[in-house]
Amino acid sequence: MPSLTKKKLSPVASAGLDESVRLEILSAAAEAFMKNGFAATSIDTVAEMLGATKGRVYYYYKSKADLFFDVYREAMRINLETIKPLAKSDQTPSERLSLMAHAHLMLILEHFPFQRVVTQGIEMHLSGSTTPDQRKALSALIAARDRYEQLFVDVVSEGIATGEFAAGDPRLKVKAVLGTLNWITIWYRPKSKQPSAQFADEFVNYITRGLRSPNSYWHNG
Amino acid sequence: MPSLTKKKLSPVASAGLDESVRLEILSAAAEAFMKNGFAATSIDTVAEMLGATKGRVYYYYKSKADLFFDVYREAMRINLETIKPLAKSDQTPSERLSLMAHAHLMLILEHFPFQRVVTQGIEMHLSGSTTPDQRKALSALIAARDRYEQLFVDVVSEGIATGEFAAGDPRLKVKAVLGTLNWITIWYRPKSKQPSAQFADEFVNYITRGLRSPNSYWHNG
DNA sequence: GTCTATACTAGGATAGAC
DNA sequence: GTCTATCCTAGTATAGAC
Numbered sequence: 109m110p111s112l113t114k115k116k117l118s119p120v121a122s123a124g125l126d127e128s129v130r131l132e133i134l135s136a137a138a139e140a141f142m143k144n145g146f147a148a149t150s151i152d153t154v155a156e157m158l159g160a161t162k163g164r165v166y167y168y169y170k171s172k173a174d175l176f177f178d179v180y181r182e183a184m185r186i187n188l189e190t191i192k193p194l195a196k197s198d199q200t201p202s203e204r205l206s207l208m209a210h211a212h213l214m215l216i217l218e219h220f221p222f223q224r225v226v227t228q229g230i231e232m233h234l235s236g237s238t239t240p241d242q243r244k245a246l247s248a249l250i251a252a253r254d255r256y257e258q259l260f261v262d263v264v265s266e267g268i269a270t271g272e273f274a275a276g277d278p279r280l281k282v283k284a285v286l287g288t289l290n291w292i293t294i295w296y297r298p299k300s301k302q303p304s305a306q307f308a309d310e311f312v313n314y315i316t317r318g319l320r321s322p323n324s325y326w327h328n329g
Numbered sequence: 330m331p332s333l334t335k336k337k338l339s340p341v342a343s344a345g346l347d348e349s350v351r352l353e354i355l356s357a358a359a360e361a362f363m364k365n366g367f368a369a370t371s372i373d374t375v376a377e378m379l380g381a382t383k384g385r386v387y388y389y390y391k392s393k394a395d396l397f398f399d400v401y402r403e404a405m406r407i408n409l410e411t412i413k414p415l416a417k418s419d420q421t422p423s424e425r426l427s428l429m430a431h432a433h434l435m436l437i438l439e440h441f442p443f444q445r446v447v448t449q450g451i452e453m454h455l456s457g458s459t460t461p462d463q464r465k466a467l468s469a470l471i472a473a474r475d476r477y478e479q480l481f482v483d484v485v486s487e488g489i490a491t492g493e494f495a496a497g498d499p500r501l502k503v504k505a506v507l508g509t510l511n512w513i514t515i516w517y518r519p520k521s522k523q524p525s526a527q528f529a530d531e532f533v534n535y536i537t538r539g540l541r542s543p544n545s546y547w548h549n550g
Numbered sequence: 551g552t553c554t555a556t557a558c559t560a561g562g563a564t565a566g567a568c
Numbered sequence: 569g570t571c572t573a574t575c576c577t578a579g580t581a582t583a584g585a586c
Contacts, residue, residue: 126569143454147368150561162563163571172562230515233364274538280531287512288505288539294451295504310501317495318509318539347551371579384552387581 130168132158138179138221146176146228173237177245180229183222184252187215188259195259201267202316205285208260209315213289213308217298224293226253257282264319274321285315351389353379359400359442367397367449394458398466401450404443405473408436409480416480422488423537426506429481430536434510434529438519445514447474478503488540495542506536 136157140149151162151172158164169175194207216223229249237243260282267273273281288311357378361370372393376383390396415428437444450470458464481503488494494502509532 129569144457145366145368145452147366148457151563152561161571162561164569166563167569170563227515231366236365236369274534276531276534277527280528281535283512283516284509284532284535287509287515289508290515291504291508291512294448294508294511306498307501310497311505313495313497314502314505314539317541317543318535320538322538350551372581373579382553383579383581384554388551391581393580 126168129164133165133168133175134179134182135221137175138183138225141176141179141228142221142224146172146232151175171242173242174245176225176229177242177249179222179225180249181252183219183226184249184256186219186222187212187226188252188256190215191256191259195263200272201263201270202272202320205260205263205267205319206312206316208263209285209289210308210312212286213292213311216289216292216296217303220293220296220298223290227290227293229253257286260285267319271321271323273319281319284318288315288318347389350385354386354389354396355400355403356442358396359404359446362397362400362449363442363445367393367453372396392463394463395466397446397450398463398470400443400446401470402473404440404447405470405477407440407443408433408447409473409477411436412477412480416484421493422484422491423493423541426481426484426488426540427533427537429484430506430510431529431533433507434513434532437510437513437517438524441514441517441519444511448511448514450474478507481506485540492542492544494540502540505539509536509539 133154137149137154140154140157143149144153149172151165154175155162155165165175169178190211191208194204194211197204197207199207229246230253232246234243234246237246261278264273264278264281264285268275268278292311354375358370358375361375361378364370365374370393372383372386375396376386379385386396390399411432412429415425415432418425418428420428450467451474453467455464455467458467482499485494485499485502485506489496489499513532
C-alpha cells in the first residue's frame with residue numbers, strides 16, 4: 109500500500125502499517141482529554157506526550173475535533189462490543205442487567221480516559237462543531253451512544269414486562285442506572301491501586317435493588 | 330460607601346448598591362458556562378448576553394476563573410442552605426434521605442446552569458488554576474462540596490446503623506445516589522416544559538430502593 | 551461604572567524542508 | 569512520515585477615555 113493512497117482519507121480508513129501509530133496517538137489524546145477536557149487540551153500537549161511535535165498528529169488527523177471524535181468512536185466500539193453479547197444472552201432480564209451493569213463499570217475502570225471522553229462527548233453541543241463533516245461525525249457518534257443505551261432500555265423494558273422490575277419509564281430508569289455508573293468518570297481519579305471488589309459490588313447491588321419490583325424482592329436478596 | 334472603597338476587593342466582599350449587577354453577571358455567566366464549559370466560554374460572550382462589553386465584567390471580576398468560582402460558590406450556598414435543614418430534621422434516616430434526594434433533584438432542575446457549573450467544578454483540576462489565590466479559592470469550594478456530600482454520608486451511615494439501609498460503605502452509596510441525580514446535569518437539556526412529577530418519582534424511588542436493606546423492604550413498598 | 555481601544559499570548563492549522 | 573517555521577485568529581486582560 110503506497111503512502112500516496114492513504115493521504116488524508118478518513119482516519120479510520122487509513123488503516124495499514126501505521127495503524128499502531130494511530131492507536132498511540134489515540135491513547136495519548138484520550139489521556140490528555142481526560143485530564144484537561146477538549147477545549148483546554150492543545151495538540152502540542154498531545155504531541156509532547158508522544159515525544160513528538162504536532163506535525164505527527166496533523167498527519168493523521170486534520171483537526172482536533174476529528175481526533176476527539178476518533179477517541180469517542182473507539183470508546184463506543186469497545187463498549188458496544190462488550191455489552192451487546194450480554195444484552196442478547198439467554199438469561200432473565202434482571203440477570204442480564206446485572207451483568208451489563210457490572211461490565212459497564214469494568215469498562216469505565218479499565219478504559220478510564222476513553223470513557224471520560226464519552227462523557228465529554230455527551231456534554232458537547234453540536235453548535236461547537238464548525239464544519240458540516242464534523243457535525244455529521246458527531247451525529248453518528250451520538251447515534252452509536254443511543255444504540256448503546258437502547259441495549260439497556262430493551263432489557264429494562266423486558267424486566268418490567270416480566271414483573272422483575274418496578275413499573276415506570278424504562279428510559280428514565282436507564283438514565284438512573286447509567287448515571288450511577290457514569291458519574292464515576294466525574295469524581296474518580298485513577299491511581300496506582302485498582303478499586304476493590306467491594307467497590308463494584310456496592311454499585312451493582314444498588315442498581316439491581318433500585319430497579320427491582322417490590323413484589324419480586326425474593327429473587328435474590 | 331464611596332466607590333473607591335470597593336475597588337477590586339474580593340468580589341463577594343464588594344456587596345453594595347451594585348449587588349444586583351453582580352447577580353446579573355453571575356447568572357449570565359452560569360448560562361454561558363452551562364452551554365460551552367469553562368474553557369470554551371469567553372468573557373465577550375458573557376458580556377454580550379448582558380448587552381454589555383467585557384469592561385463591565387472585568388470591573389466586577391478580575392479574571393474568568395474568579396467569575397467561575399463565584400458561580401460555583403453561589404450554587405453551593407443555595408444547595409447547603411436547602412439541604413442542611415432536611416439532613417438534620419427529626420425523621421428516620423430513610424425519610425430524610427428521600428427528602429434530600431428529592432430536594433437535590435429539584436435544585437438541579439430549578440438552578441440548572443448553576444448545578445452544571447458545580448459538575449464542571451468537580452471535573453476541574455487544581456493544576457488548571459494558575460495563581461495561588463485561585464488555588465485557595467478552588468480548595469475552599471471543594472471543601473464546601475465535601476461538606477455537602479457529608480450531609481448525605483451522615484444520613485446514610487445512620488440508616489445503615491438502624492438497619493434501614495443495606496450494609497456497606499456509606500461513601501460509595503452516596504456517590505451512587507448523587508451520581509443518579511447529578512448525571513442529569515450531563516444529559517438533560519432544559520426546555521420550555523418542565524419535567525413531569527413522574528420524572529422525579531422515578532429517580533427518587535430508584536434511589537430509596539437502591540439503598541434499602543432487603544430485610545426492611547416492608548417500610549413502604 | 552462602563553466603554554473603546556490595544557497589548558499580548560496561546561494555540562489551531564498549514565507549508566515546506568528533510 | 570515527521571519536523572520546523574510560520575500564519576492567523578480568538579480571547580484574556582489592561583489602560584485610559586468618558
